[in-house]
Amino acid sequence: MPTRRQLLLGLPTLAAPRLAGAAGAAGVLRPRFGYGLADDSNQGRAARLFAEEVMRRTDGRIMVEVIGNAIFGTDAKLQAAAAEGKIEFSVTSTATLVEWIPEFSLLDAPFLFSNPAEADAVLDGPVGDQLRAKLRPRGLVGLVYWENGFRNLTTSVRPVRRLEDFQGLRIRVMQNPVALETFERLGTQARPLAFDKLYDALRDKEFDAQENPLANILQSRLYEVQKYLTLTRHVYSAWIVIASARWWDALPPADQKAIMEAAVVSRDFERADTRMRSAQALKDLKAAGLEINELSFSEANRISNRLNRVYAHIGPRVGLPLLVQTQAQLAEMRER
Numbered sequence: 001m002p003t004r005r006q007l008l009l010g011l012p013t014l015a016a017p018r019l020a021g022a023a024g025a026a027g028v029l030r031p032r033f034g035y036g037l038a039d040d041s042n043q044g045r046a047a048r049l050f051a052e053e054v055m056r057r058t059d060g061r062i063m064v065e066v067i068g069n070a071i072f073g074t075d076a077k078l079q080a081a082a083a084e085g086k087i088e089f090s091v092t093s094t095a096t097l098v099e100w101i102p103e104f105s106l107l108d109a110p111f112l113f114s115n116p117a118e119a120d121a122v123l124d125g126p127v128g129d130q131l132r133a134k135l136r137p138r139g140l141v142g143l144v145y146w147e148n149g150f151r152n153l154t155t156s157v158r159p160v161r162r163l164e165d166f167q168g169l170r171i172r173v174m175q176n177p178v179a180l181e182t183f184e185r186l187g188t189q190a191r192p193l194a195f196d197k198l199y200d201a202l203r204d205k206e207f208d209a210q211e212n213p214l215a216n217i218l219q220s221r222l223y224e225v226q227k228y229l230t231l232t233r234h235v236y237s238a239w240i241v242i243a244s245a246r247w248w249d250a251l252p253p254a255d256q257k258a259i260m261e262a263a264v265v266s267r268d269f270e271r272a273d274t275r276m277r278s279a280q281a282l283k284d285l286k287a288a289g290l291e292i293n294e295l296s297f298s299e300a301n302r303i304s305n306r307l308n309r310v311y312a313h314i315g316p317r318v319g320l321p322l323l324v325q326t327q328a329q330l331a332e333m334r335e336r
């Protein structure tokens with residue numbers, strides 16, 4: 001059912017599933033790419049580039065309509081809409097897939113990756129491929145991984161300098177069991193909430209704290225409703241570009257190949273864009289008045305030690321072989 005806002009503003013609504021065969025005038029396909037963040041965001045820029053690349057590689061036979069600002073909702077809603085074929089493409093957090101596919105909780109393991117290169121190697125390698133393959137039974141095709149980034153903590157009540165400073169913080173987390181357990185283990189009162197409700201919830205003091213990558217804190221203006229930023233880098237957040245399997249399977253192989261090539265171009269662009277903007281975001285957040293602190297080495301150690309227990313619950317969800325394969329790949333990279 002279209003929302004009042006969609007109807008009033010004449011915004012696109014989640015229509016009946018379209019089949020790739022259902023080409024419009026002149027045989028042009030117009031699949032929709034829904035995403036949660038603003039047009040002027042790393043998601044928006046990369047989604048538009050993806051659309052351009054698809055148009056170019058299909059000589060205009062496939063014109064992707066890029067629709068942001070959570071018009072179709074955020075992550076969980078976007079995943080369901082794509083699985084039902086109500087939209088053809090989306091980019092969402094892997095974190096909100098865990099309810100459907102527990103193996104994705106591998107990527108929510110605290111301090112799993114130490115730097116973006118490790119994340120790229122695992123996500124673009126056999127482990128990332130195995131996770132993408134698990135989307136099929138859910139009516140989705142996993143194309144590529146984009147970068148949301150390393151997540152950091154912001155608060156409105158006090159800076160977090162020591163493990164004890166987490167105690168009692170009312171923190172918003174993503175709709176993800178590992179994120180919930182992670183912050184409960186740190187002594188906070190953690191509660192999940194969809195991203196498009198976060199700004200208002202912080203403004204209205206429903207929460208004292210939240211955690212997101214620097215680019216997201218800046219582009220979603222969360223600094224307006226928070227005072228302190230602690231550079232915890234406690235987990236790497238990946239985004240995944242997905243397609244409706246029903247729509248995808250009706251495409252000729254040449255178009256599937258063209259779209260996959262466009263997705264890879266958008267991936268490399270998005271990661272470079274996000275990393276460049278993340279570095280700038282730290283300066284902009286400081287200029288915007290956030291009080292920023294790093295954790296001391298000993299406190300970072302105390303926090304990561306406290307979170308080791310989280311891995312005990314991730315193993316059974318992910319399946320030990322995938323966790324062991326990931327840790328072996330990372331150990332091999334770190335020995336180089």
Ligand SMILES: O=C(O)C(=O)C[C@H](O)[C@H](O)CO
Pocket residue numbers: 035036037074075091092093148174194195211212213216237239
């Ligand atoms: O929910 C969060 O904290 C996120 O990081 C969400 C993502 O940014 C989300 O994809 C926005 O649509």
